[in-house]
Amino acid sequence: xxxxxxxxxxxxxxxxxxxxxxxxxxxxxxxxxxxxxxxxxxxxxxxxxxxxxxxxxxxxxxxxxxxxxxxxxxxxxxxxxxxxxxxxxxxxxxxxxxxxxxxxxxxxxxxxxxxxxxxxxxxxxxxxxxxxxxxxxxxxxxxxxxxxxxxxxxxxxxxxxxxxxxxxxxxxxxxxxxxxxxxxxxxxxxxxxxxxxxxxxxxxxxxxxxxxxxxxxxxxxxxxxxxxxxxxxxxxxxxxxxxxxxxxxxxxxxxxxxxxxxxxxxxxxxxxxxxxxxxxxxxxxxxxxxxxxxxxxxxxxxxxxxxxxxxxxxxxxxxxxxxxxxxxxxxxxxxxxxxxxxxxxxxxxxxxxxxxxxxxxxxxxxxxxxxxxxxxxxxxxxxxxxxxxxxxxxxxxxxxxxxxxxxxxxxxxxxxxxxxxxxx
Amino acid sequence: xxxxxxxxxxxxxxxxxxxxxxxxxxxxxxxxxxxxxxxxxxxxxxxxxxxxxxxxxxxxxxxxxxxxxxxxxxxxxxxxxxxxxxxxxxxxxxxxxxxxxxxxxxxxxxxxxxxxxxxxxxxxxxxxxxxxxxxxxxxxxxxxxxxxxxxxxxxxxxxxxxxxxxxxxxxxxxxxxxxxxxxxxxxxxxxxxxxxxxxxxxxxxxxxxxxxxxxxxxxxxxxxxxxxxxxxxxxxxxxxxxxxxxxxxxxxxxxxxxxxxxxxxxxxxxxxxxxxxxxxxxxxxxxxxxxxxxxxxxxxxxxxxxxxxxxxxxxxxxxxxxxxxxxxxxxxxxxxxxxxxxxxxxxxxxxxxxxxxxxxxxxxxxxxxxxxxxxxxxxxxxxxxxxxxxxxxxxxxxxxxxxxxxxxxxxxxxxxxxxxxxxxxxxxxxxxxxxxxxxxxxxxxxxxxxxxxxxxxxxxxxxx
Numbered sequence: 001x002x003x004x005x006x007x008x009x010x011x012x013x014x015x016x017x018x019x020x021x022x023x024x025x026x027x028x029x030x031x032x033x034x035x036x037x038x039x040x041x042x043x044x045x046x047x048x049x050x051x052x053x054x055x056x057x058x059x060x061x062x063x064x065x066x067x068x069x070x071x072x073x074x075x076x077x078x079x080x081x082x083x084x085x086x087x088x089x090x091x092x093x094x095x096x097x098x099x100x101x102x103x104x105x106x107x108x109x110x111x112x113x114x115x116x117x118x119x120x121x122x123x124x125x126x127x128x129x130x131x132x133x134x135x136x137x138x139x140x141x142x143x144x145x146x147x148x149x150x151x152x153x154x155x156x157x158x159x160x161x162x163x164x165x166x167x168x169x170x171x172x173x174x175x176x177x178x179x180x181x182x183x184x185x186x187x188x189x190x191x192x193x194x195x196x197x198x199x200x201x202x203x204x205x206x207x208x209x210x211x212x213x214x215x216x217x218x219x220x221x222x223x224x225x226x227x228x229x230x231x232x233x234x235x236x237x238x239x240x241x242x243x244x245x246x247x248x249x250x251x252x253x254x255x256x257x258x259x260x261x262x263x264x265x266x267x268x269x270x271x272x273x274x275x276x277x278x279x280x281x282x283x284x285x286x287x288x289x290x291x292x293x294x295x296x297x298x299x300x301x302x303x304x305x306x307x308x309x310x311x312x313x314x315x316x317x318x319x320x321x322x323x324x325x326x327x328x329x330x331x332x333x334x335x336x337x338x339x340x341x342x343x344x345x346x347x348x349x350x351x352x353x354x355x356x357x358x359x360x361x362x363x364x365x366x367x368x369x370x371x372x373x374x375x376x377x378x379x380x381x382x383x384x385x386x387x388x389x390x391x392x393x394x395x396x397x398x399x400x401x402x403x404x405x406x407x408x409x410x411x412x413x414x415x416x417x418x419x420x421x422x423x424x
Numbered sequence: 425x426x427x428x429x430x431x432x433x434x435x436x437x438x439x440x441x442x443x444x445x446x447x448x449x450x451x452x453x454x455x456x457x458x459x460x461x462x463x464x465x466x467x468x469x470x471x472x473x474x475x476x477x478x479x480x481x482x483x484x485x486x487x488x489x490x491x492x493x494x495x496x497x498x499x500x501x502x503x504x505x506x507x508x509x510x511x512x513x514x515x516x517x518x519x520x521x522x523x524x525x526x527x528x529x530x531x532x533x534x535x536x537x538x539x540x541x542x543x544x545x546x547x548x549x550x551x552x553x554x555x556x557x558x559x560x561x562x563x564x565x566x567x568x569x570x571x572x573x574x575x576x577x578x579x580x581x582x583x584x585x586x587x588x589x590x591x592x593x594x595x596x597x598x599x600x601x602x603x604x605x606x607x608x609x610x611x612x613x614x615x616x617x618x619x620x621x622x623x624x625x626x627x628x629x630x631x632x633x634x635x636x637x638x639x640x641x642x643x644x645x646x647x648x649x650x651x652x653x654x655x656x657x658x659x660x661x662x663x664x665x666x667x668x669x670x671x672x673x674x675x676x677x678x679x680x681x682x683x684x685x686x687x688x689x690x691x692x693x694x695x696x697x698x699x700x701x702x703x704x705x706x707x708x709x710x711x712x713x714x715x716x717x718x719x720x721x722x723x724x725x726x727x728x729x730x731x732x733x734x735x736x737x738x739x740x741x742x743x744x745x746x747x748x749x750x751x752x753x754x755x756x757x758x759x760x761x762x763x764x765x766x767x768x769x770x771x772x773x774x775x776x777x778x779x780x781x782x783x784x785x786x787x788x789x790x791x792x793x794x795x796x797x798x799x800x801x802x803x804x805x806x807x808x809x810x811x812x813x814x815x816x817x818x819x820x821x822x823x824x825x826x827x828x829x830x831x832x833x834x835x836x837x838x839x840x841x842x843x844x845x846x847x848x849x850x851x852x853x854x855x856x857x858x859x860x861x862x863x864x865x866x867x868x869x870x871x872x873x874x875x876x877x878x879x880x881x882x883x884x885x886x887x888x
Contacts (some may be wrong), residue, residue, distance in 0.1 A: 078762065080658065080763070081763050081793075087864075103661055104661065135763050138611060139582075152851050154855035156852065157853075160760040160761065160762060160793055160828055160829050160832070161760070161763075162575060162580060162760045162789070163760060163831070164568055164569040164580075164615045164831045164836070165829045165844060165850070166836065166848055168611055168615050169612065171582070171610075171612060172607055172612050174611070175606075175608055180607070221701065222632075241864070253703065253704050255701075255703040255704065258702055259703055282481075282731060286603075303545070309523070309524055309583040310525040310605050395605075395606075396600070396601070396604035396605055397598060397604070398598050398599065398604070399606065400598075401592070401598060401862065402607050402822055408858045408859075408861055408862050
């Protein structure tokens with residue numbers, strides 16, 4: 001009995017539709033699709049939930065959308081080993097609930113987890129706010145199976161937590177935007193779930209932002225996530241103060257969390273923040289909604305960029321972004337990660353403008369943002385940018401090697417051509 | 425003197441180049457074996473000199489082997505093809521410590537432990553801690569993706585290396601960093617055992633020293649019950665920062681050497697380290713002790729002072745050295761299995777060793793499922809040597825049969841390269857070869873390592 005087709009979804013990238021959509025049921029079929037496309041000169045973009053199709057550039061041509069959604073099996077999970085191997089089309093929510101059944105987790109921290117897939121999370125190089133504590137997705141990945149453009153199925157790593165056997169190619173496929181291969185299976189090490197998860201949310205009154213942020217960065221009991229949020233009122237499930245809000249996550253024993261809460265209240269109190277709200281019940285849901293904001297677009301009017309950086313310079317980065325956008329005709333919402341250092345900047349326009357004018361305004365604003373922050377990369381878009389804005393910021397020093405790798409893995413340019421940086 | 429020697433001296437100066445056989449002898453071996461002499465050994469002082477060495481090697485058609493402290497256990501630093509050995513003895517400095525962002529930039533010759541010593545005053549440390557950390561270099565650690573007892577909770581070298589500076593096959597300097605957009609070349613270079621280029625600086629992540637640390641020791645009647653305790657601790661969702669087992673053979677030897685207080689009548693000792701907030705220590709210890717007792721722990725002891733903790737760890741990390749008391753030679757195997765398979769695999773290891781009439785000592789990173797049977801033998805007895813080789817391969821095959829891998833943290837090197845084909849198909853190996861094609865097309869960097877000799881054929885097939 002054939003499995004149900006993946007539900008209707010958008011495969012368009014920057015407004016460009018795909019040719020045909022194929023949904024292979026297993027890795028052999030993925031390999032077969034790639035082999036055939038490679039021979040025919042068709043370009044293939046692997047698509048999971050499609051939540052991050054707004055990141056990266058549109059492909060130069062786009063004959064085949066390869067849906068991974070049928071690769072949704074849990075291949076191996078002995079919870080006592082603290083390892084799991086899954087098909088990459090599994091949604092992050094399904095993945096998390098399989099793990100939660102045994103009080104384990106893999107903190108991928110991806111927006112729209114009900115739709116986003118494990119494979120898309122890996123391929124897009126997604127970075128969530130708890131990585132300073134738990135590591136990046138690539139740090140929890142212990143093995144992969146990947147279909148290459150010529151139909152080769154290549155394995156790397158394995159199902160054990162320590163492994164130096166051959167090149168660690170799994171990491172190469174992570175954050176490659178599907179330009180080297182299509183990851184069909186991913187093995188992770190899992191973590192035991194801490195006994196408690198608490199969010200504290202504080203609305204920031206006028207004049208408290210910088211001091212509150214600095215005090216949070218100096219906390220003795222470190223939050224697993226620390227986000228300074230300003231804007232995104234359309235998506236967030238909590239109120240902001242005049243200078244935004246501070247959302248902190250704490251995980252651990254009840255005793256540890258109580259201690260953390262006391263020190264947060266004291267640290268924020270001394271910064272002039274009168275009230276810190278505690279969320280225990282529904283903390284996971286509130287955290288998930290906050291993650292959704294990272295890629296929440298204003299339909300027809302916004303582009304969201306991520307600027308990576310170090311925690312020490314986070315506030316400066318934030319100020320630089322504000323100063324850069326202020327003179328433009330665009331507005332700015334921000335999420336500043338005080339532990340990891342990255343800035344999420346949603347640039348949008350208000351008022352009645354046609355698409356052309358919106359694109360022009362956004363393009364100017366992105367240019368202004370990139371003057372002080374050239375590394376800013378596009379994470380989401382509310383409209384087709386049609387080449388007005390390159391999704392990638394400054395090219396890395398090793399771009400030459402990256403181009404050579406692409407040529408060696410995908411000589412015919414079958415896999416998402418042009419979607420990655422530098423035209424890769 | 426060879427043309428190669430002359431050109432190297434011209435570029436680096438006579439004091440940085442060795443070509444006399446008596447000077448080269450120390451570069452012919454690592455902790456695995458001794459092999460042929462290199463044609464030259466060089467000790468560059470900076471990255472510019474490394475680029476010159478790589479260019480000269482390319483022009484003269486000579487292979488290059490990068491060498492840290494030479495503590496590798498799999499022949500990774502042995503110049504099996506001769507050529508040039510590049511020693512990092514002079515590139516051993518900390519270039520930068522960024523305490524606020526918890527990062528450091530170091531040269532590859534820096535000794536692992538020196539980094540944690542230098543950052544301790546700022547409340548920071550570098551987490552991967554191979555037993556060799558007093559002598560092994562960070563460059564070598566990067567090459568082998570080194571582990572250590574504390575990798576259980578903190579991860580291995582690859583989880584702590586953020587970026588690298590590399591001299592590539594053209595002799596050009598390339599920087600790669602996890603924070604850059606693009607392919608994660610850092611992730612591929614870590615663990616590539618010097619086959620993709622010469623690393624000349626390393627950006628690492630530092631961690632905050634935990635507020636509280638507790639080291640406990642449980643004794644068991646045998647290794648199997650200690651292993652079962654480890655499986656159950658992990659299975660209960662408790663991940664201490666270290667879970668290490670030593671069997672009776674090992675504890676006897678280390679007790680003689682270190683006087684750490686290991687009871688001589690116990691069949692196995694389990695070392696448990698927990699760390700974190702002071703508030704959590706009692707509850708964590710109680711939960712672990714309860715499981716240990718349920719699995720048959722005979723005793724449970726908590727180290728009361730820093731000195732007591734230090735001696736327990738010194739004994740654990742000095743275990744391989746202490747084995748010298750028991751036999752003229754030992755061979756240490758390194759493989760990893762899923763943690764639930766640990767008791768069964770330990771039982772089989774014991775059978776294999778018995779069948780080959782060998783003695784074994786087990787000291788291992790039990791929490792990671794990372795086995796280290798030390799096979800004791802006498803190199804002067806041909807029967808012993810053959811038995812060790814046979815038992816070693818049977819242990820590897822057993823680990824593979826149980827879903828494990830053939831190296832957890834020591835690397836493949838020269839020793840295990842033929843065994844890699846037991847784990848990966850020729851397509852898998854050829855895919856790895858594609859990366860090599862780009863980064864080391866002439867196969868000049870550390871030839872004969874990692875890949876089976878037969879893999880070359882399939883690489884050629886795949887390429888054609």
